[in-house]
Amino acid sequence: MGSLGKDDELGGLNFLDAEEVARGLASIRSHKTFALSVVIGSPKGDPVWPGRSGAVKLMTQDKGSYMSGKLQPLAGGLEYADDYVTMFLQGSTQFDGLGHTWYDDKLYNGFDAHTTLAGLEKASVLPLAEHTASGHAVLLDIARYRGKERLQKGELITLRDLLDCAAKQGTKIQKHDILLIRTGWLSTFYEEGPAKFYDPPFIEPGLVYSRELVEWFHDTEIPLLGTDTIANEVTVDPNNGIVLPLHSALMRNLGVVFNEILMLEDLAKDCAKDGRYDFFYTAAPLKIFRGTGAPVNPIVIK
Structure with missing residues (x-):
């Protein structure tokens, strides 16, 4: 992504220009x-990366505040409830800022890792939020392709799997397509509970690193990768023991924007029903100053 300029903080979103938005809009039929967001503060809990905690939502006032006499209705009789949420910015469906992860003390586009002190001065989520991500997207339903409700812990997805799944679906992956991948893994959390989901060792299914995969992302200029997993890739690469190598190879090196923890079940069912796996996708995370990431509720229109 070096050709995008030494000050670039958008990475793959640079590809999503007006022409790409128009191409996405042209795919709308029905x-x-x-x-695609999961529910924040669900009674079933929030699926988050181990070590993070789910959202905590607290009421500051409700009908009880007026019943107890602690609050009085406003002039005219209006009463209201209020609440607030404390949560990890990466604790729900979210975008990673391109500076979220790094190695060798360099972020995306060569920015110094010291610019992360007390908040991301460079490559934060804010530029992504201000630009938005809108364009033509495709869903690759890997679980359905393999004849499963969901992939199992540590199950791998290769470049060949992506291409073969697309072929079976009759889906053409074009340059600058937003890529969504369904594993079904997130349904484990909601249907079988957190204990099953986090059963150690915690190793999600997902994309596995290969030179061919990374080159394909580069050549196809994929602007954004979204999955129904927490990390968008297999947690630990079984070939080399590296944790989350695609966060380095795709996000840090190529500027591919990561949209994680997507709820893809309803979309996947509809795609299977009508045989159409491409659509218009639009998303803008919350505008968090110097944020490492931010919650987002992506919208798909078919």
């Missing part, structure tokens, strides 16, 4: 809409 006008069915899908909201």
